[in-house]
Amino acid sequence: MRISYRVWHVFMRNFTVFKKTWLANVMFNFIEPLLYLGAMGFGLGVFVEDIDGLPYINWMAPGLIATSAMWAAALECTYDSYMRMNYQKTYHAIIATPVNLEEVVVGEILFGTFKSLLYGIIIIIVISALGLVPSPWVLLVLPVLALEGLAVTELSITWTGLVPGVDAFGFFFTLVITPMFLFSGVFFPLDGLPVLVQVIAWFMPLYHVVELTRSLTLGTVGPSLLYDVLWLVVFITAIFKLPLYLMRKRLID
Amino acid sequence: MVSNKSMVVEATKLTKKYGNFMAVDNINFDIRAGECFGFLGPNGAGKTTTVKMIQCFSPLTSGTLNVLGMNVQHEERKIKSRLGVVPQEDNLDPELTVMQNLIIYAAYFDFKGIKAQRKAKELLDFFELGEKRDALASNLSGGMKRRLTIARALINNPALLVLDEPTNGLDPRARHMVWQKLRELKNRNITLVLTTHYLEEAHRLCDRLLIMAGGKILDLGTPKEMVNKHIGDEVLELNIPPEQMSPLLEKVRKHIHGSLNLGTSLCLSPKDSKTLMTVLQETPFDLQYQLLRPANLEDVFFKLTGRGLEQ
Structure with a gap:
């Protein structure tokens, strides 16, 4: 596999397009987490006791950093990547140059990761303004968002390499993204759920990202967090070649 | 095999199989520097597959293929840096302007800055798109999109320009304009390789051509010789x-x-x-x-x- 600095050219291509539509893009992705914050935090929160000694909204808000980042990265590397690959034939245009297909895919992964960071940071700013970020450890959420971005985009592009058509992305969101969204400990602690669900959740990247973002945002930092980082690094490394392989198979063989 | 410098493409026993389907069946041909070489054949003849192998897009099943004196299986990146590719379907960046399309594409060749700007401007003038430089690519007419796609393929000063059905779907006026530009490029000694099923196009542009069907070469020669x-x-x-x-x-x-x-x-x-x-x-x-x-x-x-x- 030959991956060079040329991945940067692919990233810049997407970034140039993004700059044209960023405002509409950002607004859309930033309103939705606010809706959850309002509905769950203020609405449902009234009926919920404190969790870990914190009011519900304070406990729940850090998880939205992780979910906003996940949705942004997942949407970028499914629908948007698929549109570039299948309709605009952007991948074909790029691989007619010295940039190869592996570099195109890695460029897409990096761009999805950039969006994960961007949309995560927006939520950090918003919940900070609402007084929901008590700890300076929150700065370490940025590298966590980068890890989250890599994990989610690799999964998403893998799916994009497999799908027969654009309709099949529904399965990905219903079977992978939405369950992660609901069962990674964002809205409620998993302790009350059956052990099986807890075990399945442990195998989901978002579970570890939520552990990290919540602990760092609230300043409840301990060495166990390193296991979550390790989990993410292993996951990212283990599946890295899968999207590259599937894309080559799909477009060239 | 020793490469001949005046040969831009040398194919020996070139073969491409998709599963059990023989898309290109053991063919030999050479393309000379400075000529316009055409692949002519009905749909499914194997011409696009052959051209995709020249572009280092499809790997060969067997045989040898040298492009610009380099083996496509070993020097893909080097070959692609000196190639211009015009695909069958336009694959411009629709959200970007005409100028941005060229500048972004130039970057894939590590070609940047003032030099890239100047080259892009020169190409837009040559293809009579200067006035459209700030228009979005998605708003161009079919003929303009095609011209922009060809301009983009020339951004790296290629030694060889490969065009897959360059005038497919264009109206007669737009088609003539593309032909005129391609003839001018030929006069500048750029080697052109094109596939087409328009016989008039082959006749007007090609110095030599190869007629293919079912993955095999039926004949190869100048249009006049063949007629x-x-x-x-x-x-x-x-x-x-x-x-x-x-x-x-x-x-x-x-x-x-x-x-x-x-x-x-x-x-x-x-x-x-x-x-x-x-x-x-x-x-x-x-x-x-x-x-x-x-x-x-x-x-x-x-x-x-x-x-x-x-x-």
């Missing part, structure tokens, strides 16, 4: 009722090189057109239409690809 070899100088086109075709052929057999049955019309290649016309006038057949015209590639194409061939 002379397979058809002769002239063709007489006739419209006659189908049931009279056989008796008519019987009568004129000794005056023609061959004939081609196109369903409702019959094409004869006369040994001597005057004699043939006289013979025809003396026959009782119901000739609804006749036209004596110079033979062209279309006749060769129909003959070689075997549609209604009788001889």
Whole structure:
């Protein structure tokens, strides 16, 4: 596999397009987490006791950093990547140059990761303004968002390499993204759920990202967090070649 | 194998299989520096597959292919840095402007800054797109998109420009404009390789061409050579009722090189057109239409690809 600095050219291509539509893009992705914050935090929160000694909204808000980042990265590397690959034939245009297909895919992964960071940071700013970020450890959420971005985009592009058509992305969101969204400990602690669900959740990247973002945002930092980082690094490394392989198979063989 | 410098493409026993399907079947050809070389054939002939191997897009199944003196299997990146590729479907960046399309593409070749800007501007002028430099690519007409796609393929000053069906789907005016630009490029000594199923395009642009069907080469040569070899100088086109075709052929057999049955019309290649016309006038057949015209590639194409061939 030959991956060079040329991945940067692919990233810049997407970034140039993004700059044209960023405002509409950002607004859309930033309103939705606010809706959850309002509905769950203020609405449902009234009926919920404190969790870990914190009011519900304070406990729940850090998880939205992780979910906003996940949705942004997942949407970028499914629908948007698929549109570039299948309709605009952007991948074909790029691989007619010295940039190869592996570099195109890695460029897409990096761009999805950039969006994960961007949309995560927006939520950090918003919940900070609402007084929901008590700890300076929150700065370490940025590298966590980068890890989250890599994990989610690799999964998403893998799916994009497999799908027969654009309709099949529904399965990905219903079977992978939405369950992660609901069962990674964002809205409620998993302790009350059956052990099986807890075990399945442990195998989901978002579970570890939520552990990290919540602990760092609230300043409840301990060495166990390193296991979550390790989990993410292993996951990212283990599946890295899968999207590259599937894309080559799909477009060239 | 020692590479010949004046050869831009050298293919030896080139083969491409998709599963059990033989897309390109053991073919040999050379493309010379500075010529316009055409791949002609019906849909599914294997021309796009061949061109995709030249572009280092599809890996070979077997055989050898050298492009610009380098082996496509080992020096993909180097070859691609000196190639211009115009795909069958436009794949511009629709959300970007005309100028941005060129600048972003230049970056893929590590070609940046003022030099890239200058080159882009020069290409826009050449392709008469200067006024559109700030328009979004998605808002261009079909002909303009095509010209921009060709301009983009030239951003790296390629030694070889590969065009897959360059005028497919264009209206006649846009098509002529593309032809004119391609001729001008040829005059600048850029080697052009194109696939087409427009015989007029092949005739107007190509110095040499290769007619393919079913993954095999049917013939290779200059358009003129091929026409002379397979058809002769002239063709007489006739419209006659189908049931009279056989008796008519019987009568004129000794005056023609061959004939081609196109369903409702019959094409004869006369040994001597005057004699043939006289013979025809003396026959009782119901000739609804006749036209004596110079033979062209279309006749060769129909003959070689075997549609209604009788001889």
